[in-house]
Amino acid sequence: MSQRVTVSTRVAAEPAEAFALFTGEIGAWWAAGAVRGARWNGELRFEPGVGGRLLKSIGDQLFEIGRVQRWEPPAGFVFECREAGEPDGPCTEVEVRFAPAPGGTRVTLEHCGFEKLPPDHPARGGLAREALLRLWGRCWTERLEQAKRCAERSR
Amino acid sequence: MANGPTLIPGLFYDDPNAALDWLAQAFGFELHMSYTDEAGRVGYAEIALGEGVVAVRQSRGHSPHDLSPRAAGSVNTAHVAVAVPDVDAHCARAQRAGAHVVEPLSDKFYGLRSYAVEDCEGHRWTFETQLAGPAPEEKRWQRSEKPA
Numbered sequence: 015m016s017q018r019v020t021v022s023t024r025v026a027a028e029p030a031e032a033f034a035l036f037t038g039e040i041g042a043w044w045a046a047g048a049v050r051g052a053r054w055n056g057e058l059r060f061e062p063g064v065g066g067r068l069l070k071s072i073g074d075q076l077f078e079i080g081r082v083q084r085w086e087p088p089a090g091f092v093f094e095c096r097e098a099g100e101p102d103g104p105c106t107e108v109e110v111r112f113a114p115a116p117g118g119t120r121v122t123l124e125h126c127g128f129e130k131l132p133p134d135h136p137a138r139g140g141l142a143r144e145a146l147l148r149l150w151g152r153c154w155t156e157r158l159e160q161a162k163r164c165a166e167r168s169r
Numbered sequence: 170m171a172n173g174p175t176l177i178p179g180l181f182y183d184d185p186n187a188a189l190d191w192l193a194q195a196f197g198f199e200l201h202m203s204y205t206d207e208a209g210r211v212g213y214a215e216i217a218l219g220e221g222v223v224a225v226r227q228s229r230g231h232s233p234h235d236l237s238p239r240a241a242g243s244v245n246t247a248h249v250a251v252a253v254p255d256v257d258a259h260c261a262r263a264q265r266a267g268a269h270v271v272e273p274l275s276d277k278f279y280g281l282r283s284y285a286v287e288d289c290e291g292h293r294w295t296f297e298t299q300l301a302g303p304a305p306e307e308k309r310w311q312r313s314e315k316p317a
Binding site for chain 2 (some may be wrong): 015016017018019020021022023024120122129143144147148150151152154155156159
């Protein structure tokens, strides 16, 4: 078991459409969550398939956030998540699952591995465990709601 | 809910994991957000039914003021009412899951059909649906208004 945050929503789109949007348009929904009140900058994109990179670019600089560990369209995908610019830093893991549900797809996102972040790690923002998980819960909720809006707008 | 709900009432449970399973099965709630520690224990969760959201909170380990009715002699200091599209079907579902109905389904004079039920730790809930026709009290009033 691992410290984890789970968020879930229902999207009015088929699982395959939702998978394509969540992976292909990741930059459009990721920016919605404001962790620690930080202003988001840069752009995000996935290299599809296992071993592909989740890349963040800020101007001319390119950072690897993590690698894709599982890629099973339309059921889901898993990727590693590190601080940009910390290739050897502690790594958490994000899994997104897509399941058929009445009216479309139930999308469930699970972010686990927070216990791997040392107490002074910047991703903790100086917060105790519970406050940190709560904050990430809010962040992912906002991101998922933004993804839902993107998916439903593009139909 | 572009920016999320503006009000999220929270209920305290001794066993939030079991409560989440129970509330999903008996009442049809869907998980919206949760966080879990290394031992797999849920510390906090938000669950949704229709447009409404309620928080499932851990009763132990924070404050002696945070009690589940189970640990407080079944006392409730709050009551949650939830509008559902078909209260008869909802009641049947809850009963199938073993919920303890404390006030059976009935049409109320104020225009709702509702029932009251205890959840797995003794929180009391009312589920209700707006009646399509006039409420019983309105019918009586209409009758008494008829000219002799």
